[in-house]
Amino acid sequence: MNTGVEDSTRYCFIAEWFDPQAALVRQYQLFFYPRDCSIEIFDLKTRRSFLKKTKYDAIKGSEYFVGNVINVYSRQMTLKEYGDEFTRKQLSTSQETTLAIIKPDATRFKGDILQAMSRDGFKVTQIQMCHLTKDQAGAFYAEHKGKPFFNNLVELMTSGCCIVMELMRPNAILRWRDLLGPTNTQQAQASAPNSIRARFGTDQTKNACHGSDSPESARRELEFFFPRDTSRSRAPANTARLSNSTLAVVKPQAVKDDQLAQIVKDIDAAGFNILALKSFNLEKSDCEEFLEVYKGVVNEYGDMVCEMSSGTCVALEIDAQGDPAKFRAFVGPADPEIARHLRPQTLRAKYGKSKVQNAVHVTDLVDDAPLEVEYFFRILSQ
Missing domain, CATH: 3.30.70.141 (Nucleoside diphosphate kinase-like domain)
Known part of the structure; x- marks a missing residue:
């Protein structure tokens, strides 16, 4: 999305959010101001302000398009349609x-x-x-x-x-x-x-x-x-084998930074076989359930949940070749800084930014590999 616009430019979308407390889908009018990356949200049912105009540069301008799922203060909102004719005319051809x-x-x-x-x-x-x-x-x-x-x-x-x-x-x-x-x-x-x-x-x-x-x-x-x-749907199913494999998830920040292609190239070049691949937009509750093993174990658990639910991620089922620990070693230490010192050729050393935004999640415990693969490629894919 071009941000070289006048101060008054404002794009409008109709957004939906599933409220788990009330088990209801709520509709909102979401305004995006590209000049300073501000957003403003109104509840369509109550006709009241839901979020006052706030600078929110956690979401890039390029992420505002119909069909995308964005994360606003831990709420996953789906941009369902254009909210006015101006937005439709401006963005329908550029997107x-x-x-x-x-x-x-x-x-x-x-x-x-x-x-x-x-x-x-x-x-x-x-x-x-x-x-x-x-x-x-x-x-x-x-x-x-x-x-x-x-x-x-x-x-x-x-x-x-x-x-x-x-x-x-x-x-x-x-x-x-x-x-x-x-x-x-x-x-x-x-x-x-x-x-x-x-x-x-x-x-x-x-x-x-x-x-x-x-x-x-x-x-x-x-x-x-x-x-x-x-x-x-009669769409083709994913290709997951769900046995003798392990899981990798290219995290939202790495996807946003266009690192997916190079990560896939590196995995192929290292001789690991990608058995299945699929993009997901995870709800916060899904991330909490998936990452529960880290709760109370690592201080970054809450931030890990927020990162994993902050946008599109891409899950990969990797052939474990009889030993899931081999791929775990290829991904590298959780902290990219440590990885760059000790294992500079690992994925996290090359693409990670921090312990939370470390580019790739990988199954840590061998016994968890079948469960994690099944969670993405069977449970979440249904």
Whole structure:
């Protein structure tokens, strides 16, 4: 979001917050003032002020978009829709979304592809690793049924795991198509050698990635993988194995700082196999339950809960290779300062800021690994 605006500029959203005490979904009118990162909130039911205009720079301007979940003083609010026509006109084009798929033939390059997206200004707002069935692949590519390449395409898309993403940036649909390059890999290598398909594709079918070709296609395809009504969804399930594995969670601050791509690259380069991957926006109560083992043990427990519930995090199931402690050592000591002195090549040494914002949560106790993996990839994914 551009913050080079006049003092009077104000964006308005309709936001929802689930009140656990009353077991009610409450609606609010939320105003964001980009000039000084102030917010103001009104309760729509009581028509009273809920939060007076307050400077709140814990949330970046780029996080104010429809569909996102923001954390305001430990309350998770979902931005459901634009609150006025001015906001709609100003932000609907600058925050366009599109669907991206890293196809099975290119998932081994996922870190490089994520990095290319980040460098081109894309924000990954949702992500999941999945394995399509033949029926799901056929339904997704139904418009191509009867074409010569259809059967080969379905065969490719069901041959292994793929990674689906919702991407956001100004002019996202056309920009992602440009970054992909021509559909045929040979043509891409000839005319756009730096494009994703030129770098990671093989032919016209095994061409690394998919991208929506129009706003209508983007809406339909995003709904296929990231449905708004999950109770009636037939979206592909995650790929979690839920056995002989351990958990890593790229924390919200690291996601906001665009470190996901490099963390994934480092994990792959170290020889660890990512079995499942999925983005989450955790409620404070979920974080309290998940991190309960640290309650009364570490002084930072309350801050850890606030950090984990402060925005989008990305959970990864890692193949434990018979010993979860190996991956735990690769992540490094909880305190990044200590990690930088003792284990400078570990993830926390490279990407952590503090004991709370230390980039990656990892299962500490071997016996807890199955429970933590199941918590994210079975319980929270339902």
